[in-house]
Amino acid sequence: MVARIFGFAAVAACLAMPVFAAVALSDAAGSYTISPAGSSIRFSVGKAGGGGLAGAFARFKGSIRIDSSNVGRSQVNITIFPESVGTGQRRVDAFLRSDAVFDAANSPEIQFRSTSVKRTGDTSALVTGRLTARGKTFPEKFTAELAGLKAGTIRFHVTGKVLRSRYGMDVGTPIYSNVVDFDMTLTGRRR
Amino acid sequence: MPALITNSTTRYGWAAIVLHWLIAAIFIGQFALGFVMMRVSSQRTAFELIQLHKSFGFLLLGLVILRIAWRLGNTVPALPRSVGRFERRVAPLVHFALYAFQLALPLSGWALVSVSMLEIPSVPFNLFVMPDLPLAESDSAESFWTSAHWYLAYAGIGLVALHFAAALRHHFWLKDAVLTRMITPSSDHNAE
Ligand code: HEM
């Protein structure tokens, strides 16, 4: 499969880039389940004076569906369990889980449901969707970059910025930035 | 009038008086705030109160440095003659100790946030980033400075209570000028 894609790529590069992409993506079409092994959801929040607070969610689930005829009809759904947040500092983790931030006891899930997927390049797309956290829903955008594709497995590198104040998580601003930088690697296995 | 800014041999001037009461209010407020912020149930409120406690702590440190500089460059009014031998000896010691606590409390607080592994920046009143003291971070250093800060806070407020009681005793019991001369310099309470 890899050989085939890269074989095409070599040829396609001589022709036109969209051709390559079309080939790669139609190859990729299908439904995938996000596999926690091989995936990570990391975040960081800048702080006054430099540096920042970085962490990751250990537990999440989701699916990716790539439409064969129309990439724009592709879909991404992710559910994160904020209880699983980890920063390497127990006190910070407890703070993040508490009602100061995620209120994980009352809002055990953070959900992202894509509403549109727009191709922005050969291997990249802009994913728009609705993010729900602590009972509040807002549209958010993430950039997805195809990072790997081989027999039944697809991998994306996804980045985006979210303003935490909108979700009732503005505690600590402006000492800690309102902007949360997400950096995710999502590996899907074909269903 | 300008003469009333500085101290004379018999009375405190406005500068010493204003600094005394401003610092007294912040010091006692800091104790109350410190006590409350460690006991509120909301972690969000606790976080915000701790930042406020740090802000006022730095403000206090600045005012205390100013106060000590002013005190060193000024005449110290003699105690009224009515003050007894024992108090004549003890009052300066208590005042010296109060100065020490006014410095040690903000410094130990600053030390404890500087060595904390949580690395929460200090941004007094959200105005500027206060650098940390150059001390090595570790959980053990944090618990050391936290208990130092705790003991200093409780010992300091105990001494303030004594100081407060002494001031009330002078005013209501001995009916001398010890308290009033810390309120206004205008009537030159002499050292009779
Ligand atoms: C006059 C100045 C100050 C006073 C009277 C004061 C007093 C107190 C008191 C009473 C507590 C609560 C202790 C307890 O009951 O558990 C406390 C805690 C604390 N203070 Fe201060 N403080 C002062 C200045 C500062 C400064 C300048 C800082 C930092 C820049 C600071 C940082 C803290 C912190 C972080 C705690 C929480 C300690 C913990 O986690 O247990 N304080 N302080």
Ligand code: HEM
């Ligand atoms: C609670 C109410 C307070 C009252 C009623 C009070 C009253 C007084 C009075 C009457 C004096 C003048 C003594 C004299 O005539 O020689 C004085 C001096 C002083 N007070 Fe207070 N005080 C209070 C709180 C505080 C606090 C919280 C602090 C610091 C933590 C403090 C620190 C001092 C110091 C250092 C002096 C000596 C000033 C000097 O001569 O340099 N006081 N206070």
